[in-house]
Each structure stands twice: as C-alpha cells, then as structure tokens.
Amino acid sequence: MKLIIITSPDFIPDEARIVTELFKAGLDLLHVRKPDADVHAVENLLQGIAPEYRTRIVIHDFFSLKDKYLLGGIHLxxxxxxxxxxxxxxxxxxxxxxxxxxxxxxxxxxxxxxxVYDSISKQGYRSGYSKDELKQ
Known part of the structure; x- marks a missing residue:
C-alpha cells in the first residue's frame, strides 16, 4: 500500500517545507489539488518543494507544470x-x-x-460507500 496525501485546497503557511518533511518521513505521493489557485501560486508551492521529491508529485490542474518541474504525474x-x-x-x-x-x-x-469519508475540503461532498462495500 502507498501513502498518498492530497493537499488542502487552500495554501497553508510553510506548506512547501511541510511537504518536503513528509517526503523525508516516507510519503510516497503527494497530490497537489488547489482548484481555486492560479498557476503562479501553484508554481510557487512547487518551487519550494525539494527538487528530489518532485517526481513523487501528481498535479490536478495546470498539466503543463508536470514537464516544467519534472513532476511524476497528473490526476484526471x-x-x-x-x-x-x-x-x-x-x-x-x-x-x-x-x-x-x-x-x-x-x-x-x-x-x-x-x-471514502465525508470530504473536509469539498463542502457537502459525502461518502458514497457503505462499511460493507469498504470491507469488500
């Protein structure tokens, strides 16, 4: 199993440093999901993350940044x-x-x-899975 984290939709203080520390501690993949951000704000975040971890980043928007920052992938x-x-x-x-x-x-x-659980980043976005389905 891989440890994958999705960013908060909003930027948080010291986010790039926190992400770098998470990678050092064993994070497998980070999904950068900032749906209301502009490309420059996302680029600022990516620039602050240690380059050796960027191949473990999957981006949800601004797919052109994948090649520019040598990111690992994209999320449709x-x-x-x-x-x-x-x-x-x-x-x-x-x-x-x-x-x-x-x-x-x-x-x-x-x-x-x-x-899987009610979303903390998407207002009103509820889980569509039952406990039995998740056990399956």
Whole structure:
C-alpha cells in the first residue's frame, strides 16, 4: 500500500517545507489539488518543494507544470477528464463507486476512491460507500 496525501485546497503557511518533511518521513505521493489557485501560486508551492521529491508529485490542474518541474504525474478530474496527447507518466483519477473502480482501474496507474469519508475540503461532498462495500 502507498501513502498518498492530497493537499488542502487552500495554501497553508510553510506548506512547501511541510511537504518536503513528509517526503523525508516516507510519503510516497503527494497530490497537489488547489482548484481555486492560479498557476503562479501553484508554481510557487512547487518551487519550494525539494527538487528530489518532485517526481513523487501528481498535479490536478495546470498539466503543463508536470514537464516544467519534472513532476511524476497528473490526476484526471471533471475539470480535466482527458490526458494530454502523447502523455507519459503517472496517471490517476477518482472513482465514486466500486463499479467505476472495476471498469476504469486498468486504464490508470491507480485510482482513488472518492470520498471514502465525508470530504473536509469539498463542502457537502459525502461518502458514497457503505462499511460493507469498504470491507469488500
């Protein structure tokens, strides 16, 4: 199992330093998800993260930053449902049901089950999974 963390949608003080420390402590992958941010703010965050860890970053927006900062991959979502032409790297997406996991997992390096618990970053976004489904 891999330890994957998704950033807060808002920027937090010392975020780049915290992320670097998390990587040093064993974090496998970081998903940079800042849906209301502009490209310059996301770039500032990426520039502050130690370069040796950038290949372990997956970005949700501004896919052009993947090559510019040598990031590991991209995450497809409703805003960006398709990978760029000739894309190479980690490719992930969120699934909202077990059926969706079963039908899409083969096209991605991994899928995230979204949300397993009620979301703390998306107001009103509730878990769609029962305890029995999660045990399965």
């Amino acid at each position: 979502n409703s805003r960006h449902p398709e990978a760029p032409a000739n894309y190479e790297g980690i490719l992930s997406r969120a699934c909202h049901s077990l059926e969706e996991v079963e039908t899409t997992v083969s096209r991605f390096n991994y899928v995230l089950m979204s949300p």
